[in-house]
Amino acid sequence: MSVRSRWLMISVGLGVLLNPLNSSMISIAIARLQNVYSLDFTAVSWIIFSFYIASAVAQPVMGKASDLFGRRKIFLSGLVISFVASLLAPLSPNFGWLIVFRIVQSIGTSMIVSVGMAIVRIHITEKQATALSVLSIFLSGAAAIGPFIGGVLIHWWDWPAIFLVNIPFVVTSFLLAWRNIPKDEPPTSVAQGMSFRKWFELIDxxxxxxxxxxxxxxxxxxxxxxxxxxxxxxxxxxxxxxxxxxxxxxxxxxxAKSPFIPLRTFAKYPAMTWVNVEFILVNLLFYSLFFGLPSYLQMVRHVSEFHTGILMLSLGLCSLVVSPLAGRWIDKSGPRPALLVSGILMTLGSVWIVTLNETSPVISVCLALAAFGISNGLNNVGMQTALFRSSPKEIIGVASGVFMTSRYLGTILSSLLLGIVMGDKFSAGGFRLLGVILTVIALSLVFMSWRHRDSHPSQES
CATH class of the missing domain: 1.20.5 (Single alpha-helices involved in coiled-coils or other helix-helix interfaces)
Incomplete structure (x- = not known):
């Protein structure tokens, strides 16, 4: 890989990590924000809802926009928007304004993610697979260490620091991207002559x-x-x-001619539909723990933000270590065995949550986190492989977009589940009830994985 390609990778990587970093750091800040703004857990959970709803809408829309207006422009604009949101969020006069800036931040980081992968694919032609794998490390690594970084920042500098920490990443990425990302090709005549009505139809x-x-x-x-x-x-x-x-x-x-979510595709390819249903449940289960456990530790067990971040790091590190090993296993055996093991681990982790009480050693939480971390590493590779095997080649782009929407829906549902179970106050009893619900969902995933059959696009198209 040439020196210019390496700098291009770094500039894009520093930008795309902002979305997973900010979506994961907030898990440690929920309890602190609840105290600062005197809100119940249901109300403060909108800090999660707002980010994922905005991401679910913005990423596919901005992906289409980049085809017309240029990927470099969208990438740089996303960095500017992220900079403004990160600078203004700590100045929010109330929680409502914080939600507004959180939405703006989500839109900005979604603009970066939606075109980052495409920029690497187009402009790095040598060792492209290596480049894409490096980019995935930026994404998964940021998500893995986000809670730890959030815990350290909140412990030493309070919650505004989780927004201000974005600024050096944004500035560095912008300066490098301005220099290293090639200028966009002139817009086509179709894009130049497109009316607002046609544009609205295109993005649905x-x-x-x-x-x-x-x-x-x-x-x-x-x-x-x-x-x-x-x-x-x-x-x-x-x-x-x-x-x-x-x-x-x-x-x-x-x-719709160009639907936001291609529902007809689900009816036409049932195997792909079931993969997405399973992926929704996987994310519902994983993020219920990801966002619920830090609040349980801080509000029920009175663990500091710093130590909560350290405990959550065990989840992220297990996921990072297992992902490459899972890739080799799945290449040999297919996704079914890995997904089955993942479902069993999530079941064990959920049952372990039910057994926790206020006198359980805090270190025992690591057992549940390790189980979920390993299962997440298996799911990251296994679900993606299952999607590719169940989707015909001619719609793989559409299938990938729907797959990301399924991730966001699962995350949104996890926040809804937490809000309904916990209500105004996070309690030990509520957390045990959450564990029971997660156990049922995990057992459903085990059953679905057991019944799963590797399907081939050629047989379905």
């Missing part, structure tokens, strides 16, 4: 709007009812608006 603006309104309204209705302790007429109306919007969204997507 109607579908995006219906999806966002439906999801947000449904979440507000459910979580408001849980937080208040009773179901009022207002909660029913808001929840109904969400359900109706999602129903209209489904109808619209079935007719």
């Amino acid at each position: 603006a109607t579908g995006v709007l219906l999806f966002t309104i439906g999801l947000v309204a449904l979440l507000v209705g459910l979580l408001s009812a849980k937080s208040s302790g009773h179901i009022s007429f207002r909660h029913v109306i808001i929840g109904s608006i969400g359900l109706v919007s999602l129903g209209v969204f489904v109808r619209h997507e079935l007719k």
Whole structure:
């Protein structure tokens, strides 16, 4: 790999790590934000919802935008937006403004991620597989060490530091990207002559709007009812608006020429559909622990942010170590054995959560974290391989986009589950109930993996 290619890799890598870093650091900050803004757990969980809903919408939209306006422009614009959001978030006068800046940050980092991989594919032609694997290390590594970094920063400098820490990454990435990412090709005549109406049709603006309104309204209705302790007429109306919007969204997507979520593809390729359903459940289970355990440690066990970050590091490191080993295993045996072992480990980890009490040694939490970390490493490779095997080559790009949407849906559902189970206060009893629910989900994944059959695109297309 040439020197210029290496610098290009570094500039893109420093940018793309911002999304997973910020989505993982926040897990340590939830308890602190709850105290600072005097909020219950249900309300503060919107710091998670907002980021993932915005990412689910922004990444596919910005991917399409880059084809028209240029990947370099989108990448650099994303860095500027991330810089502004990271600078202003610590100055938020209230929690509402913090959510706004969190959404802006999600959009900016999503712009970077949506084009980062494409920039590497296009401009690094020698040893491309190595380059892509290095980029994945930036992504997975940032997610793995995010809770540890968050714990250290909050322990020494309080919660604003988890936003300010982005600034050196953003500035360095911008300066290197400005110098090393080649300028975009002139826009095609199609892009130059495209009207706003055509552009809205291309990104399926109607579908995006219906999806966002439906999801947000449904979440507000459910979580408001849980937080208040009773179901009022207002909660029913808001929840109904969400359900109706999602129903209209489904109808619209079935007719749209360029759908935001290609629902017809699910009906046409059932094997691919089941992979995505399984992936939603995997992320629901994993992120329920990822966001729930730090709050349990800090609010119930009174563990410091610093030590919580150290404990969470065991999860990330197990995942990083297992991923390359899982790749070799899956290359030889296919995804089914790895996914089955992953389901068993998640079941054991979930059962272990149920057995925890307020006198259990804190170090014993590492056993559950190790089980989930190893299973996450197996899932990272196994689910991706299962997707490729179940998806015909001609729609692999669409399949990858749907796969990412499934990840975000699973993460959003994990936050919803935490909000419903915990309500206004994180408790030991609530955490044990969460463990019971996660055990049921893990057993479902074991059953699905046991019944899984490796499918080949050629047989389905």
